[in-house]
Amino acid sequence: MKNHSATGGLLTFRKARMRDLPLLERWEEAPHMIEAMPDFEWDYAEDLAHDPYWRQQLIAEADEQPIGFLQIIDAHREETHYWGDVPEGTHAIDIWIGEQDFIGKGYGWKMMNWALEQCFANSTCQQVLIDPFASNRHAISFYKKLGFRFVEMRIFDEEDEPCAVYQLSRSDWLARPNVSIPA
Template identity: 50%
Template sequence: MSELRFREATPDDVALLRAWDEEPHVQAADPNDDWQWEEELERNPDWREQRIAEADGRPIGFMQIIDPAREDSHYWGECEPDLRALDIWIGPADALGKGYGTRMMTLAIDHCFATPGVRAILIDPLASNHRTRRFYERLRFIFVEERDFGEDHCAVYRLERERWEAR
């Protein structure tokens, strides 16, 4: 099994992330967002982490962890404190189906819950993406509601700390 690690995403990653944005599987999962990589990778607010996943040194995915109560766009609306929200995807198509997504999510969840006050994690796949929804359900996320975020109709899921720790 290859070594998987995260490193901070930097402005040097803009071309890589733009290329991944054009991949059909990324487009299908996130069709209406412009991440504004050039601007966002220059910012480092204390409520957000942006990471590149590498398998044996090769970039294979992206992860963002935010505090939804504190992030500046208010994407999640009014949120209780002590939550985290995740965005995560595999970039290159040849890295799909190799277990990287599960390993990335497990590392991300463990990272979130390493902060003692974090009570739960939110995630919002497209409601129509049944394969991804089953993936999150296998990771013990519980469906909360369907909700529109901009142009995207999503399924909101939540993972409570106690549920993760009891696995």
């Protein structure tokens, strides 16, 4: 799975594996991650041991160096029903750059566009959801530039902080202009 980055060599994606557990746990403790997602907790050990058909968990690498994490799920089929009762054809994406030195260099933009291409390549995918913390203005601005539209504020599971749910429809994705990485 390869994608050429306009800002720094080759961006590749590989399946996240149990050997990535220390890396993911280190990223979760990084100051920029705590600032962006203050109440964030992920059970990587459990998730990496479980590989359901409705989920992809990937490590993004820039020139073979791990820089970030990407998860794509079929939100309708996801077994915990985190997203609630969503229609078939609904996907959701989680994305973050774990290595702070790679933030602001276009890698997040390339990762998200690649993930959206994967989702909408499936003709049954009608919408993609994301749920940044409401306080994460940088992420919200990023998603708006990609064409996501606000749906609602929501508190998921036992999180203390509300999330801003945004949605990108298939029609908006197909109608998007051919844009480059924003400055």
